[in-house]
Amino acid sequence: MTYVSIPASFLSSFEGKNATFFIEIKTPYGSYQAPVNLASLIPGLQDLLATNNLKIEDISFKADKFSKALTRVIPMPKSMANMPSQWGAFRYNETTKKFEFVAARKEQIDGVWYMMISSYSNSVYVVAENTVSFSDMFKHWGQSIVQLAAAKGLAEGVGGGKYAPNQSVTRAEFTAMLVRALGRDTSSGSTAPYDDVKPGVWYYDAVAKAEELGLLGFASGNSFKPDQPLTREEMASMLAAVIALEKLPITKEVVGLDRYKDIGSVDPAYLEDVRLMVDLKIMTGTGTTEFSPKSGTTRAQAAIVLVRTLQTLGMMD
Structure with a gap:
């Protein structure tokens, strides 16, 4: 030292x-x-x-x-x-x-x-x-980025040499991953203002910090619902809040979302967040013509958007 x-x-x-x-x-x-x-x-x-x-x-x-x-x-x-x-x-x-x-x-x-x-x-x-590979990621569409995230310590496997890429991610899990990705300290004495997030649970500090940073706009009232699967439009909301938090300069160009046939099902509160994520190429559709805003976020999707977000912010290769 x-x-x-x-x-x-x-x-x-x-x-x-x-x-x-x-x-x-x-x-x-x-x-x-x-x-x-x-x-x-x-x-x-x-x-x-x-x-x-x-x-x-x-x-x-x-x-x-x-x-x-x-x-x-x-x-x-x-x-x-x-x-x-x-x-x-x-x-x-x-x-x-x-x-x-x-x-x-x-x-x-x-x-x-x-x-x-x-x-x-x-x-x-x-x-x-830090060489990392997972037996269940072979030929998976997100193999290279997931293994990159794991090599950097941003994502972890589920044990037994597997990653479980299609397993859904809860609100609490993604919040913890996002706070860790941003490198924000969680021991600042922040409190989580939710009745269903009790002191002592493993995600308490991460949720408290995320709320303090303004990343949990999708959580309504006093309920966070930590074990509920995080939807893709909720993930877009959290990532857009990160872009605002880090003050990334963005253009005012309006990106068309008409190619996604299900874009009309996006909650109006999240529409501009989805548009921003598509514009920055942090999120893409789940298919050529689907965005699947109400679908749950998978472990593969979570790792990939975190890598893309940090790359967009210039914080990671």
């Missing part, structure tokens, strides 16, 4: 000139890009300063969580001419003692491969080859 101390007053002096400046901290095993507006990215810091009648110049801080993803850069060995087809970047969770998915993309600079990791927290990171 490397510890770097930078006076807050030094950062704020640069921020006043140009908030887009960043300082690159380089070590032999990687580098870290620290924006000069780092203090503004620490959740709750401004309230803490106001409560204690302090200015940013009066303090020093050690930050481990941020409101915006920062970039870490890990160089690969110079002798590595090509990256393996299946690799992943992982963050070590000191609480669970396990390595978890973290979004990353590769970039080659002067003949050297670098892994650009996007994360909301400081931690220990590793990049490794």
Whole structure:
């Protein structure tokens, strides 16, 4: 580990000139890009300063969580001419003692491969080859992308070397997958405002975080119905909320959906979300002329749209 101390007053002096400046901290095993507006990215810091009648110049801080993803850069060995087809970047969770998915993309600079990791927290990171295959994905239409998602730790099998691609995904399951894909911390003390999401259940923190981020617009009233299969139009709603959350620039072009004969059955509340997903090529039809908005989401579809969403956001290859 490397510890770097930078006076807050030094950062704020640069921020006043140009908030887009960043300082690159380089070590032999990687580098870290620290924006000069780092203090503004620490959740709750401004309230803490106001409560204690302090200015940013009066303090020093050690930050481990941020409101915006920062970039870490890990160089690969110079002798590595090509990256393996299946690799992943992982963050070590000191609480669970396990390595978890973290979004990353590769970039080659002067003949050297670098892994650009996007994360909301400081931690220990590793990049490794992680070959994954599933016996029940052979010749499946989504084989390559599902196995890519699994290699990166974004999706998991069901055991016995199988993925169960056609098994339906519940609201709770997809919510947990989506929050994990975004790399958003779930230990911020958020509460889930649903009567049927009780503290202690495995998906509680993920649902609480998703609700806090505004991703659960389809859930009405005080009921989340965690075990109910997630429909494709509900998935479109969640993914469109992610696009808005990450502030992805989008065009105002209206994409026609007439090729889908069942598009009239889409709930009007989700129609523009479906249109956006089709426009961004994150979701396609279940057939040449069907979108199947009321059908349940399968495990294969879930993994594929998460990969496409992260690729669209520029967070993953």
